[in-house]
Amino acid sequence: MKMNDMDMNMDMGHHQHEMGGGDMMMHGGHMMHMGNLKQKFWVSLILALPILFLSPAMGVWLPFQFSFPGAHWVVIIFATILFFYGGRPFFNSAYYEVKDHKPAMMTLITLGITTSYLYSLYAFVSNTFFPNRPHVTDFFWELATLILIMLLGHWVEMNSMMKASSSLHDLASLLPAMVHVKNGDNFKDEALDQVQKGSTVMVKAGEAIPLDGTVISGTSDVNEALVTGESSAVTKEKGSSVIGGSLNNSQTLVVKVSQPATSGFLANVNNLVETSKENKSKLQTLADRVSGWLFYAAVLVGLLALIIWSIVTNFATGLERMVAVLVIACPHALGLAIPLVNARSTSLGSKNGLLVRNRQVIDISEHIDYVVLDKTGTLTQGNFKVEEYHTFNAKISDEEILQLTASLEQQSDHPIAKSITKLAKTKQITLKPATAVQTLAGQGIKGKIGDVEYQVVNEKSLAKQEIFVPKLANNAATISYLVKNNTVIGYLTVGDQIKAEAPELIKQLKKQNITPLMLTGDNQAAAKAVAEKLGISEFKAELLPQDKQKIIKQLQQQGHKVMMVGDGINDAPSLAQANIGVAIGAGTDIALDSADVILVNSNPIDIIKFFNLANNTHKKTVENLWWGAGYNIIAIPLAAGILAFAGIILSPAVGAIFMSLSTVVVSINASLLKL
Missing domain, CATH: 2.70.150.10 (Calcium-transporting ATPase, cytoplasmic transduction domain A)
Structure with missing residues (x-):
């Protein structure tokens, strides 16, 4: 079985491109950290410092800034290195966005920094070599701050979203x-x-x-x-x-x-997980769509401004208006709007036992109408416990039934045997020595206590031996019968315990008009008993992993949005297939790594906490998108000169001030996110 060492659970688009220099990978507008993004930010900051101190900020000199003869040469050199070094990830990603005919955040950033750099280069040449011409304001300061803020935004984003390590090699560790x-x-x-x-x-x-x-x-x-x-x-x-x-x-x-190894059960599970992830990864984020709209709006308005102002006045004025539009459209605040909310949301989630590994689920959560729950380990403890034990023989007490059964089972490692012997020890019952103990394949166990032969077997074995089976009311648990001389003298029932929080979870889901559906590999009777206790009306039992995945797929084909909650390797394909996969924290590594959300405390009621967190995060994201991009609705037309007749023209300098203010607003708004 061939396992990948890197399996990043991000929305990757339908293809994958590795960027040069090993710095990052970009997919459908998203940066993937493949090297040291932190290093890229700090190097870019060092390159930006001379520009921040020596170049006018937004057209005006700030108190900490200064100049000296030849300073403009220092600025152009550092700005050029910064443009190509710090801007490279954006250029690479923008190339693939345009190639896919889906311009988004990276294309908009590339447009802004390229326009800033080229126009500033033109300003440098004009001001340096043609001093008699009117002075042209450069945008080197805007270029430096934009690259820094965008790198910082993605660093914040990667820190909060990419902590999960590769997982598929954990499948191999089972072999x-x-x-x-x-x-x-x-x-x-x-x-x-x-x-x-x-x-x-x-x-x-x-x-x-x-x-x-x-x-x-x-x-x-x-x-x-x-x-x-x-x-x-x-x-x-x-x-x-x-x-x-x-x-x-x-x-x-x-x-x-x-x-x-290449085509066995685990290999198939691995393939199912990967295929489902590929299918789910084609979703596009809201920020990308907003950036796409902004890109088209900026280009269209910029070109109109160039044409109209060139006709009305002259080409130089038209060019300046177009540059103002393209620089102002550059999304400083938009670049931080979602990463800051994600970072706050991730922090809040971790404090409350929720690890959100895939940010897309925040947008999807409000549309979920089915929550599919694995039974064992999710709704139940996954630990067997003796529920009852009784005698059918008036001469033998209930305690003696437990003593005889535990005496036969004391050498066995079977989970049911362990639960029986554990109870006997708890009740301080002394076990008797058993001899000639023999496992009856698929039926139970037999052996001698003293000179008498006993059996502890299931109903199937009794039927095979034509021994009378007393009818019991409780047929939902696993029943072991104690047989002496071909007669059943007593029985024990062993069941899995329902988690204390499970009933409240089902109640809350129904309250939110979400249908709970229980799926399990366990037998029909055990599944029905658990479903009835929890008030679950829809359940399916005796399922194989691929059956669970098919059921989720069928629900999705019917138009439902499905959340799957599970903990075993058998759940991995289903977790990956679901619109949102939620893994119980005590589960297996492969289940955890196939999931979008992990419940660290293995508490099913945390699913409700997740819905609350997701809804609040979604609201803050939308608010921040309005703050981050909303100013463009006013700023772009003003920069184009729509109110020039009234003497109102927005310069890139003033636009940059608004940009900075919106960045502060989105930061404060993100910090106000509550669970």
Whole structure:
């Protein structure tokens, strides 16, 4: 199985381009940190310092600024280096935005800094070599501050959104590096990727099953919880199918390999996760759309200003008006509007046990109308517990039923056996020595206590032995019957415990007109019991991972927006397929890395906290977009000279002041975000 070392869960567009110098990757208007963005910002700041001190700010000299003979040469040199070094990521990304016919934030930034630089270059040449001509105001100061603010904005954004590490190699960690492969009469260790289909491999107790296959000898309990979601261990014997990545608990198994590492169960899960991520990544963010509109508006208004003013006055005035429009349209505040809200939202979320890894879910959350919940580990604890134990024999007490059952089960590693022996210890019941203990594959266990033979078996085993099965009211839990001399003398029921917060979660979801749907790999009776206790009317049981993903896909095809909440590797494809994937923090690494949101405290009620956080973040984002871009609605027409007849013309200098004020406003507004 080939695993990627880097798997960044960002909206990447439909293709991927690595930028030169290893600095960043840009996709559909978004920067992806592939090197040291922090270093790029600090180097750009050093390059910008001479410009900030030696070039007039917004057309006026500030108190801390100064000049000296030849200072303009220092400014042009540092501005040129800054333009190409600090601006390079924006140019590269703008190229792909234009190539995709989707100009957005990066194209708008590129337009602004390129216009600022070229016009300033023209101003430098005019003022230096043609001193008799009228003085032309340069925009070097605006160029430097714009590049710095945009790099800072993306640094803030990357820090808050890119902390999640690569995940798919965690899938591989479920599989052993070396496999015991039959070679003649002996078994020899071979690398996993060298094992061919049809090979015979040995899996010792406590080892992970390396590849999908069929058991050809041996009997053992296998824990498939991580890969299928089935909460209890499954007995495997000759002829049983086994899945790569599941854990062999008790005895040695010899398995004939049916699938190589590249096409087994885990490889398919990996492919499903990647495919679903690709499908979801085509969403476009609101900021990109706003930037796209601004880009077209600025170009259109700028060209109109150039043409009209050139006709009315002269070309020089028309050029100045066009430059003013293009520089003013440059989104200082817009570049920080969303990163600042994201940073505040991420900080708030982490304090409340929420890790939001994909910012797109903030926009999607208000449209969610289905929340799909995995049962084991999400709505239930995932820990088995003896719910009840009773006798059918008047001469034997309930406590003796527990004592005899626990005595037989005391050597077993099976989760149900452990829950029985744990209860016996808690009740300080002394266990009796059991001899000739034998596992009955797929049925239970038998052995002797003293001279009497007992069995602890399931209903299937009783039917096979034609032993009378007493009918019990509770058929939703796992039932183990204690048999003595072909007669059932008592029973124990073992069930998974519902999380205390789960009922409140379902109640709150219904209150918000969201339909909860429970999906599980567990049996129908257990699923129905949990659904009834929680008040869930829609549930599906005995599902394979691909079934869960198909159900989510069907809901989406019907027009529903789906959130999936799960914790196992079996949930990874479903988490990736859903519009929002939410992983329980105590779950597996691959589930966490397939998710958009992680509930760090494994508390299902935090789903409601997420909805609150997402709604508030969305509101602040929209507000900030209005503050960040709204001033352009007034500034662009004024810069174009629409009110020139009334003596009102907005110079780039005044426009830059408004720009700075909107940057302050979006910063304050972002800090006011509350959960």
